[in-house]
Amino acid sequence: MTENTATENTGATRRLARRRAAERRFRLYGMAAVGAALALLALILGGIAADGVSAFRQAEVRLPVTFEAAAVDGGDYGVLIKRALKSLFPEVRGRKAKRALYALASQGAARELRRMLLADPDIEDTTREVWLPASDDVDMFVKGEASGRIKADQATWIAALADDGRIEQRFNARFFTAGDSREPELAGILGATVGSLLTLVITFAVAFPLGVGAAVYLEEFAPRNRLTDLIEVSINNLAAVPSIVFGLFGLAVFLNLGGLPRSAPLVGGLVLALMTLPTVVIAGRAALGAVPGSIREAALGLGASRARAVAHHVLPLAMPGVLTGAIIGMARALGETAPLLMIGMVAFVVDIPTGPGDAATALPVQIFLWADAPERAFVERAAAAILVLLAFLAAMNLAAVVLRRRWERRF
Amino acid sequence: MPISGLFLLIGGLAALGYLAGRRRAFAFATPGRGARHSLPGHYGVHVALWCAVPAGAIAAAWLLAEPRVIDALAAAGLPDAIRNLPADRLALMMEKARNLAAGVVQGGDAEPAVAALAARFARLDEIGRTALIVSLGVVAPAGLFHAWRHMAPDFRARVSVERAMRVGLFACAAVAVITTLGIVLSLLFEAARFFAAVSPDDFLFGLAWSPQTAIRADQIAASGSFGAVPLFVGTTLIALIAMAVATPIGLFAAIYMTEYAPKRLRAMAKPAIEMLAGIPTVVYGFFAALTVAPALRALGAVLGLDVASESALAAGLVMGIMIIPFVSSLADDAIAAVPRSLREGSLALGATRSETIREVVLPAALPGIAGGVLLAVSRAIGETMIVVMAAGMTANLTANPLEAVTTVTAQIVALLTGDQAFDSSKTLSAFALALVLFAVTLALNFAAMAIVRRFRERYD
Numbered sequence: 001m002t003e004n005t006a007t008e009n010t011g012a013t014r015r016l017a018r019r020r021a022a023e024r025r026f027r028l029y030g031m032a033a034v035g036a037a038l039a040l041l042a043l044i045l046g047g048i049a050a051d052g053v054s055a056f057r058q059a060e061v062r063l064p065v066t067f068e069a070a071a072v073d074g075g076d077y078g079v080l081i082k083r084a085l086k087s088l089f090p091e092v093r094g095r096k097a098k099r100a101l102y103a104l105a106s107q108g109a110a111r112e113l114r115r116m117l118l119a120d121p122d123i124e125d126t127t128r129e130v131w132l133p134a135s136d137d138v139d140m141f142v143k144g145e146a147s148g149r150i151k152a153d154q155a156t157w158i159a160a161l162a163d164d165g166r167i168e169q170r171f172n173a174r175f176f177t178a179g180d181s182r183e184p185e186l187a188g189i190l191g192a193t194v195g196s197l198l199t200l201v202i203t204f205a206v207a208f209p210l211g212v213g214a215a216v217y218l219e220e221f222a223p224r225n226r227l228t229d230l231i232e233v234s235i236n237n238l239a240a241v242p243s244i245v246f247g248l249f250g251l252a253v254f255l256n257l258g259g260l261p262r263s264a265p266l267v268g269g270l271v272l273a274l275m276t277l278p279t280v281v282i283a284g285r286a287a288l289g290a291v292p293g294s295i296r297e298a299a300l301g302l303g304a305s306r307a308r309a310v311a312h313h314v315l316p317l318a319m320p321g322v323l324t325g326a327i328i329g330m331a332r333a334l335g336e337t338a339p340l341l342m343i344g345m346v347a348f349v350v351d352i353p354t355g356p357g358d359a360a361t362a363l364p365v366q367i368f369l370w371a372d373a374p375e376r377a378f379v380e381r382a383a384a385a386i387l388v389l390l391a392f393l394a395a396m397n398l399a400a401v402v403l404r405r406r407w408e409r410r411f
Numbered sequence: 412m413p414i415s416g417l418f419l420l421i422g423g424l425a426a427l428g429y430l431a432g433r434r435r436a437f438a439f440a441t442p443g444r445g446a447r448h449s450l451p452g453h454y455g456v457h458v459a460l461w462c463a464v465p466a467g468a469i470a471a472a473w474l475l476a477e478p479r480v481i482d483a484l485a486a487a488g489l490p491d492a493i494r495n496l497p498a499d500r501l502a503l504m505m506e507k508a509r510n511l512a513a514g515v516v517q518g519g520d521a522e523p524a525v526a527a528l529a530a531r532f533a534r535l536d537e538i539g540r541t542a543l544i545v546s547l548g549v550v551a552p553a554g555l556f557h558a559w560r561h562m563a564p565d566f567r568a569r570v571s572v573e574r575a576m577r578v579g580l581f582a583c584a585a586v587a588v589i590t591t592l593g594i595v596l597s598l599l600f601e602a603a604r605f606f607a608a609v610s611p612d613d614f615l616f617g618l619a620w621s622p623q624t625a626i627r628a629d630q631i632a633a634s635g636s637f638g639a640v641p642l643f644v645g646t647t648l649i650a651l652i653a654m655a656v657a658t659p660i661g662l663f664a665a666i667y668m669t670e671y672a673p674k675r676l677r678a679m680a681k682p683a684i685e686m687l688a689g690i691p692t693v694v695y696g697f698f699a700a701l702t703v704a705p706a707l708r709a710l711g712a713v714l715g716l717d718v719a720s721e722s723a724l725a726a727g728l729v730m731g732i733m734i735i736p737f738v739s740s741l742a743d744d745a746i747a748a749v750p751r752s753l754r755e756g757s758l759a760l761g762a763t764r765s766e767t768i769r770e771v772v773l774p775a776a777l778p779g780i781a782g783g784v785l786l787a788v789s790r791a792i793g794e795t796m797i798v799v800m801a802a803g804m805t806a807n808l809t810a811n812p813l814e815a816v817t818t819v820t821a822q823i824v825a826l827l828t829g830d831q832a833f834d835s836s837k838t839l840s841a842f843a844l845a846l847v848l849f850a851v852t853l854a855l856n857f858a859a860m861a862i863v864r865r866f867r868e869r870y871d
Contacts, residue, residue, distance in 0.1 A: 019763055026765035030667025033660045037684045037739070040732050044690065044698050051701075213583025221577055222584070231584050234591040240786070240856040241849065242793025244820050245594060248845045251827065252597035259478050274590050281587070307573040335691025338795035341824055364693040364796075371697045371800060379701060386694050393689060 045390075052383030058172035058185060059139040061105055061161060063088070066127040067117055077110035077117075081132065088166075089157060100154050104161075106133040108186040131170065136184040136377035142169060145376055175384065179350045180366065184377030187370075189385050191352045195265055195345070195360030196334060202269020202356055203276060203333050208326050210273070211280025212315075215322070218281070219288040220310050239278035246275045247342025255343060262344040266356040271339045276329035283325020287318040292411045320407035324400045331396040335389065337364040363389050417470065417544070421551055425463035428555050432458030432562065439564040449569035457568040460575055461558035466551040473543050481535045488531060493524055508532055598849060601842035608836045609637045614843060616640060620806035620817075622826060622837045637840050639847070641806035645816030649727045649798060650791040652812055656731025657791075658784060661738025668739075669746045670768055681743075688736035696800030699729035704801055711813065719803070719815040726801040727812065730791055737787040745779025746772060778866030785859035789852040795820040819844050 063084040071079045082102050086092065092101050109132035116130070117123060134142070141150040141158060150158070161167040178188030214235070222228040250271035254260045260267050291314045299309035315322075340346065345361050346369065353360035361369070363385060370382035433455030439447040482505065493501070508528035562568075606614070617638015664684060668677050704725040711718030718724070749772050757767040773780070803815030804825050817825075826841040 019766070023763045023765045026768070027667070027671055030663045030671055033663030034667050034672070034680050034684070036660050037664050037687065037735050038680065040735075041683060041687055044694070044732070047698065047702055048694065210583045210586050213580045214587060217577075217580035217584040221580060231588055234587040236860075237591060237853065237856070238587055240789060240852060241594065242795070242820070242852055244793065244795045244823055245598070245845050245849050248823070248827075248842060249590075249594045249597055252601055252842070253593055258475075274586075277587060277590070305569060305573060307576055331689070335689075335693070337691065337693045338799075338820070338824065341799075341828055344828075346828055364691055367693050367697060368796065368800065371693075371700060382697060386697060389691060390694070393691070397689065 048383050048386050051380060052385075052387045054143050055175060055377075055380045055384035056172050057169040058174070059134040059142040059167060060131045060170045061134045061138075062129055062131050062166045062168070063105070064127055065113060065130045065132075067113070067124050069125050072117060072124060077113040080113055081105050081109050088161070097153065100151060101157060103135055104138050104154065104157065106135045106185045107183055108133055108181070131168075133174070133185045134167065136375055138167070139185055140376050140380075142167060143380075145380075175381065179352050180348060180361070180369075181350065182348075184373075184375050184381060187378070187381060189363065189366060189381075189388060191349055192361050192363045192366035192385070193388070195268075195349070195353050196362040196364075198265035198353060198356050198360065199268040199272060199340075199345075199362055200330055200334060202266055203272040204326070204330060206270060206273035207276045207280050207329065207333075211277050211326065211329075212284055212322055214277070214281045215284030215288055216310060216315065219285045220306070220314065235278050235281050238274070239282065242338075243275060243336055244338040244342065246271050247339030249274070250339060250343045261357055261359075263347050263349070263359040263361075264357050265345070265353065265360050265362075267343045268340050268345050268360075268362065269356065271343060272333040272336060275336065275339065276333045279329035279332065280322075280326050283328070284318070284322045287321025287325065288314060290321065290411065291317045317409060320403055320409075324404050324408070327396055327400040327403070331393050331400075334396070335364055335393060337362075337368055340365050341368075363392075417547065418467075421463055421466050421470070421547065424551055424555065425459040428462045428558070429455040429459040431455075432558070435559075435562060436568075447564045448567050449572075453568040453572050454562055454566075456572045458555060458558040458562070460572065461554040462551050463554075464575075465554050466547050469546060469550055470543065473539070477539055481532065481539060484535055485528060485531050489528065504528065512536065594849070598842055598846040601839055602846045605637075605836060605839035605843045609840070609843075613637060614639055614840075615847075618808060620822075622822075622840055637836070637843075639819075639844065641808040642817060642819045642822055642844065643847075644808055644810070645723065645802070645806070646792050646818040646820075648723050648810060648812060648816055649730060649802060649818055650788055652724060652727025653730035653734055653791045654784070654788060656728055657734035657738050657787060660731075661735045661787075662742050662780065664735070665739045665742035665746060666768060666773075669743055670764065670772070684739055685736050687732065688740075690733070692733065692794060692796040693800070695729050695733050696796040699725050699797055699801035703729055716813060718813045721801060721803040721815040722813050723802060723816045724812040726798050729801065730794055730797050733794070733797065734787045734791055737790055738783055741783025741786065742776070742780045745776040745783065748779065749775045778862050782859040782863040785855050785862070789855035789859070792818075792855075793820065793848060793852050795824060799824045819848050823848075 063081065064087060065080050065084045067080065068083075071077070082098075085101050085105065086098075089101060092098055112132055113130070137149045138154075138158060141155070142162075158167060174186060175188045177190055178186060179191030181187040214231075218228065218231065222231070250267055254267045254270055255262060260270075295313050295317065296309050299313045300306070304312065340362055346365050347359055347361065348369075349359050349361050351358075367382045367385045367389065370378040370385065373379065373382075433451040436447065436449075436451035436454035439451075485508075486501075486505070493504070496504070504525055505528070508525050509532055511525065511529035512532035614637050617636060618640050619636045619638045620641050621636050664680075668681060672680065700721075704720055704722065707722060707725050708718045708720055753771050753775060754767055757771040758764070762770065798818045798821040802821055803817050804821065805815070805817060806822075807814060807816050809816060823841045823844050826838055826844075
């Protein structure tokens with residue numbers, strides 16, 4: 001195109017340029033939207049990982065503890081820690097200063113000493129260098145979280161201990177092996193994890209058979225009538241009911257009407273089962289529907305009854321898809337919090353639950369409780385618990401993907 | 412637990428019945444006894460079902476009814492002086508006696524009346540248990556015997572077994588209907604109790620929400636007012652903010668991924684965006700309360716704005732992030748369903764790609780997109796954890812997104828966590844709120860489905 005024609009058609013050229021610019025802008029908006037969504041995902045996951053990773057390590061103090069028989073017989077292990085601290089800082093005088101010094105060690109340290117002595121009675125009346133949990137304030141201070149809760153003299157003691165190699169961040173095994181606690185440095189997620197596990201077992205035991213049964217009925221046996229329509233509408237409707245409404249239903253029916261125990265994984269599992277039922281049914285129907293009619297007809301042609309054709313041929317072929325749906329439903333149930341708050345699984349539970357009737361809490365509820373706590377150390381633990389929860393969810397979704405890739409038959 | 416032992420016993424008996432029935436059916440096939448109608452397994456299952464189902468039904472009914480029956484019987488035998496106690500005192504006494512009878516607490520220093528009641532509980536329990544064991548001991552073998560007597564080569568065992576199976580499957584499917592009914596009825600029933608104390612007008616149109624009611628008559632606590640308009644406004648505000656975030660991002664992401672993105676980018680970005688839907692809501696709540704809210708507050712301080720630490724904006728923004736994948740995946744489906752010929756026709760007439768999308772594809776996909784947006788709105792107003800953790804708890808009638816507002820779901824949680832008498836107006840109001848929530852989300856879902864169904868496949 002020559003210069004001449006371009007000036008003649010200047011209006012058209014300008015319009016075209018404008019339209020091309022609009023095209024580029026539009027495309028940019030799209031890229032920006034995808035980019036924003038991905039960036040937000042990264043921001044959430046990255047932010048929580050950054051918050052939570054530090055909770056897997058916990059400040060501990062190495063103290064020269066003398067297991068004096070006199071104190072041990074009296075059951076007073078706290079005094080051993082106090083004496084050990086005093087031996088390190090003999091210059092500390094005065095009640096207030098002493099109390100500040102003793103506050104460096106966790107209140108759980110005494111229990112730790114007791115456990116050690118019970119495990120090995122020979123250490124009585126000997127002096128050992130022992131790693132003990134530091135208090136949460138020290139922990140936060142060592143991790144560089146200035147909370148203003150560590151006073152100047154405490155800071156100098158911590159610095160002195162650190163110079164001696166007596167304060168270190170060590171792997172926080174307690175986080176995985178302890179139940180909840182009022183002290184952040186002693187709190188762990190085992191109780192909540194076991195509670196979640198028990199809840200999921202109940203959920204699966206109820207939702208899977210019911211869901212598969214309903215899917216088989218609707219896909220293979222249901223006559224076309226109003227009742228079937230009603231069932232289908234109910235299932236679609238249940239899938240859209242806010243989860244908290246299931247919690248209220250559980251509260252009104254299972255707790256108040258049925259007299260089942262409060263705070264129990266049994267009730268939590270039942271409520272979550274009703275909530276996941278639509279997921280299982282819808283996935284199950286899709287999987288059953290994907291099995292070609294020729295399979296059924298071949299079975300019927302060889303003289304099998306309808307029920308036998310379904311039970312021996314259609315259902316086994318659909319099973320990978322059914323299980324995939326069930327696992328995805330379970331993953332959703334594992335992350336659910338609101339209905340569990342309604343049925344009282346939000347209590348402060350120290351003990352590790354041993355059965356579905358015990359008072360328990362669940363992993364997401366534990367996160368909720370810790371996130372609400374005023375101590376910074378609890379918030380850090382909430383982030384760490386989120387990482388554990390996300391790891392569980394990732395594992396379940398991965399299992400679903402693997403199941404689908406390996407065993408799902410396409411016809 | 413002896414009860415589970417009982418169930419095991421019935422199960423074991425049924426298993427024995429299955430094996431014996433099958434064995435006997437094999438014998439039918441021996442020459443000279445006529446053709447056998449069904450497979451041996453069918454005869455076995457028939458026997459097992461007759462053994463287990465009636466007995467199991469009795470046991471289940473007993474488990475459900477037992478606590479109530481025993482309570483009623485125990486209460487009926489009480490002396491008048493105790494029966495005329497106030498209801499809550501009586502309930503407390505019953506509870507004490509029940510714990511005593513169950514051995515939950517040691518009864519060294521129990522009042523004589525409680526101890527007597529506990530003894531009565533224990534005796535009634537014993538009687539009930541014996542009655543159950545005796546009746547199961549009769550019913551299970553009787554069923555077994557009945558099925559056994561009916562076994563014959565020409566007995567249509569398969570037909571009855573398959574009929575039973577169909578009934579069982581139907582029962583599974585009916586659970587969904589029963590649950591729906593149960594939800595509606597329980598909400599209606601409890602909400603009706605609330606509306607007996609508070610008029611629906613005051614609830615739906617009242618402007619003040621302070622559910623703290625006086626526990627005793629002589630207390631000078633807040634009188635308790637249940638005007639839910641501030642909650643509805645707060646819910647709407649947060650949902651609007653969420654949709655203002657989610658709709659543009661979700662829609663443009665869907666457009667880009669269906670119309671522009673190279674295949675490999677799409678294969679990676681689509682699951683990544685859908686991961687946002689898999690993150691538990693408590694995680695979003697954590698993010699909103701501990702990252703976004705302080706950041707907004709700091710930003711507000713820089714700009715000279717006063718942002719509340721539990722602002723509607725923080726909760727709404729994060730809820731918007733949560734909703735993005737709902738909007739994008741539903742919009743994706745709707746856009747992908749627009750036939751190729753429409754796009755090609757438009758491109759052939761000289762339109763650019765963006766013009767094609769704006770003028771042709773989006774109008775064609777609009778019903779699906781609108782349906783998806785409505786579903787997303789229904790998710791947003793039913794979402795609980797984000798607002799519980801990041802939005803306020805005190806009702807505040809305002810449209811300012813920088814202030815703290817509360818929502819319907821956050822109030823339900825606030826009203827029902829912690830220990831309180833279940834039948835106070837305060838706790839019952841949670842059910843009234845839930846009823847409204849249920850009705851609104853249901854209406855939105857039906858509207859979404861209606862839009863999608865009505866305009867679907869117009870371009871075949």
